[in-house]
Structures are given as structure tokens and as C-alpha cells.
Amino acid sequence: MGDKKSAYERFLDGFLGGVGDWDNHLAEAIHEDENPYLKNQMLKILEEQEEFGDAINFGLGREIWYSNDFFINSLILDFITAAENDNNAEDDLVNELKLIWVGMLGKLGVDVEAINMDDGFEGYLITMHFGMELDIQFISELVAYHVYGRKIKDLRERAQLLPEMAKLLWFLVDKEALIKEATELAQSEADQQVDRNSPRVHIASHLFEAGMKFVLGHEIGHHFLKHTETNGRNIVSKFIPTDVTFDQMHLDEFAADNFGFDLLIKGKKERNNNELLAPLMVILMLALYDKTPEEPSQYHPSLRNRYLNLLSKVSDHNEEIAANLQQIFDEVATWINRTFYDGYWKTEWWK
Known part of the structure; x- marks a missing residue:
């Protein structure tokens, strides 16, 4: 056991462009003489992370x-803390969560993957493209x-929100x-002020955090449910939805969704409705990359x-909350579909 490399080392060794500190890497990639404003903004982010880390990590x-990725590290810490505080949590869940390592890669695309286990390494490796985090942020703000x-x-007054949506x-x-807009903003020194006390910003923040947690929880589920084991895939029976499909790979996805949902709400006495909306929101985001969301893939x-x-x-x-969130989903999906002249999707697949 002692001779095995960690999931962190596996990431650095096996993935082109993998770095040990994503946020610091972004800051170092910006040259102050070329864009002093953007450089200063990134340094502010690192400073805020330092202060936040001091507050939650005993001054570390x-x-x-x-x-x-500092933010993702904080989310995994949240999972661990919630499991520690949950009297109903499985005995080994905390220790298993401490074996998770998530590597952020600087690529577009909504890709996140629980990497198959390798007997030569310890721990559970998950990779995520930066594009996934970015799109979860955009869909969170839109919703x-x-x-x-x-x-x-x-x-x-409500109609004034539509241009931003x-x-x-x-x-x-x-x-x-997106790249064009980002380039223009990078060349501008106009300070992009965000009212952190705005109710809308609070909603977006809750959705973003919960959306990221659900996506991570889904991939953690693939690991913990043994879908990534080298000796073949294994479904834990209590997570299998009934009367949906008999396809093994499809069942794995339902099981991982259920695991991610349960991990998202684990250990919480009070739940914000936005946390329950976030997994549905992630599905809507994925549907933007699928012209036929009503059809399965291989x-x-x-x-x-x-x-x-x-x-x-x-x-x-809660049935009442579910009905309300279903209505919100229907309204947003319908608006997206009608925003495009011929409709974004061929069917109203969510109905």
C-alpha cells in the first residue's frame, strides 16, 4: 500500500495540462504588463480564498x-463535514470521501468523469473540464x-430581466x-460590480454550489457504487430505480444520480429549495447539448x-415542493424552446 501513488499524482502524471493548483495557475498565466486589471482581479480572488480558508480550515x-481547485476542495470538505454530522451516515463514508481527488482541466465542454480505478494508485480520481463549472455558473444565473x-x-419590470437571461x-x-465577450472584458478596465446582497445573486449562488455538488456527487457515486472497479461494474440494489430500464449502463447512471442527490442533502436539517432545484437544473443544462433529450444513448x-x-x-x-420546482423547470425550458424561431428541441420532452 505504501508504494502506491496518490490520485493527485495520477492526475499530474496522466493528464496533459494537469496542474497542482488551478487558481494559482490562472493567476500566473496573466502577465501584469499586458493586463494589470485582470491580474489584480485574480490576485484578489486568491486573497479572498486565503481569508476563507483561514476561517474554515483553522487558519490553514x-x-x-x-x-x-479551491472551490471544489471546499465542496468536498462540505461533504465530509455533513457525513461526520449525520448520525445515519455509513461508518466508512467519511473515510471514503477523504480518498476523493478532483482534477480541474482547462478545457471547454461539459465533461466530468470518474476515472476507472487502477490498482497501482490509491484513492478515487475525478476529472472535470473548466467548461463544466462555467456552464453550471451560467445556467445557475439564468435560472x-x-x-x-x-x-x-x-x-x-420582470421583462427587463429577459435580455440578461x-x-x-x-x-x-x-x-x-462567450470567448468574444470574455476577451472584450479582459481588455476593459471597467469594474464589474456585483451586488452580493441582491436576492437574485443569493439564489444564483445557492444554485451554483448545489449544482456543482450534485455533479460531483454523481461521479463520487460511480466510484462508491463500484462502477469504476477494474473487476467489472456492480450495482448496489437499493439505488436501482424500478420500472425504468434494464440496461446495465443506464441503471448505473440512475444509481449515480440518486447517490448524488442523497449526498447533496445528507446531514442537513433544513434544506433550501434551490438545493433541490439544482439537480433538475443540471439536467436542463445537459439538454442544451442534446437535440433529442427524450431519447437514450448507448x-x-x-x-x-x-x-x-x-x-x-x-x-x-416533499410533494408540494416537487410540484413547484416542476413548474419552474417547465417555465424555463419552455422559454428556452420559444427563444429559438424553430424551437430549440423537437419536442417538449420535459412534459
Whole structure:
């Protein structure tokens, strides 16, 4: 056991472009003489991370143990703390969570993967493309605008939110537009002020954190449910949804979704409804990359069935909340579909 390399070392050895500290890597890649404003912004982020780390990690600042990304490291720490505080948690869950390591890669695309186990390494390796985190942020902000707008009675005031929603949708479906916007912002010294006390910003923040946790929890589920073992895939029976499919690979995805959902809400006495909305929101984001979300692929069940399965998980928690979140999902999906002249999807797959 002592001779084995860690998942962290496996990531650095096996993945081109892999770095030990993602945020610091981004900061170092910006040359102060070329863009002093952006350099200063990145240094501010590192400073804020240092202060946050001091507050939650007993003064250890930006020390990271479970990812090369500071934010993801904090999310894994949240999982561990929740498991430690949950009297119903399995005895070995905390120790298993401490074997997780997530490597951020500087690539676009909504890719995140639980890497198959290798007997030569210790721990569970997960890789995530930066594009996944970026798109979860965009869909979180888009949905937050809608959730916030539902509380505004003045229709004209509510309509003023639509241009920002359309802009976020465009960033999700057209990465060339995103790159152009990012380039223009990088060359500008205009300070992009964010009102952190805004209810809409709070909604977006909750959705983003919970969305990231669900995605990570899904991949952790693949590891913990033995889907990545070298001796073949193994389903834990209690996580298998009934009457959905008999395809082994599809069952694995439902099981991982259920595991990710349960991990998201584990150990919490009070749950924010946005936490329960976030897994559904992630499915909507994935549907933007799928013209036929009602149809399964070789390795994945249909996004429609994954959505309905997760909706049933919410319903098990609270039927009234599930009905409300289903209505929100329907409204956002319908708006996306109608934003495009011929419709974004061929069917209203979510109904």
C-alpha cells in the first residue's frame, strides 16, 4: 500500500495540462504588463480564498487536499463535514470521501468523469473540464433570474430581466460568443460590480454550489457504487430505480444520480429549495447539448427519464415542493424552446 501513488499524482502524471493548483495557475498565466486589471482581479480572488480558508480550515488558508481547485476542495470538505454530522451516515463514508481527488482541466465542454480505478494508485480520481463549472455558473444565473422574476408583480419590470437571461443562454449554446465577450472584458478596465446582497445573486449562488455538488456527487457515486472497479461494474440494489430500464449502463447512471442527490442533502436539517432545484437544473443544462433529450444513448438513459427520476426524489422529500420546482423547470425550458424561431428541441420532452 505504501508504494502506491496518490490520485493527485495520477492526475499530474496522466493528464496533459494537469496542474497542482488551478487558481494559482490562472493567476500566473496573466502577465501584469499586458493586463494589470485582470491580474489584480485574480490576485484578489486568491486573497479572498486565503481569508476563507483561514476561517474554515483553522487558519490553514489556501491549503487544498481534495482538488487542485479551491472551490471544489471546499465542496468536498462540505461533504465530509455533513457525513461526520449525520448520525445515519455509513461508518466508512467519511473515510471514503477523504480518498476523493478532483482534477480541474482547462478545457471547454461539459465533461466530468470518474476515472476507472487502477490498482497501482490509491484513492478515487475525478476529472472535470473548466467548461463544466462555467456552464453550471451560467445556467445557475439564468435560472436565478427567472426564480427572482417570478416574485416581481410588475410585468414591465420582470421583462427587463429577459435580455440578461438571453445573454446567458447565448453563452451556453455559443462558445465563440462567450470567448468574444470574455476577451472584450479582459481588455476593459471597467469594474464589474456585483451586488452580493441582491436576492437574485443569493439564489444564483445557492444554485451554483448545489449544482456543482450534485455533479460531483454523481461521479463520487460511480466510484462508491463500484462502477469504476477494474473487476467489472456492480450495482448496489437499493439505488436501482424500478420500472425504468434494464440496461446495465443506464441503471448505473440512475444509481449515480440518486447517490448524488442523497449526498447533496445528507446531514442537513433544513434544506433550501434551490438545493433541490439544482439537480433538475443540471439536467436542463445537459439538454442544451442534446437535440433529442427524450431519447437514450448507448451509455446514458434519456435526459427526460433522468429528470423524471430526480423529480421523483424531490417528491419523496416533499410533494408540494416537487410540484413547484416542476413548474419552474417547465417555465424555463419552455422559454428556452420559444427563444429559438424553430424551437430549440423537437419536442417538449420535459412534459
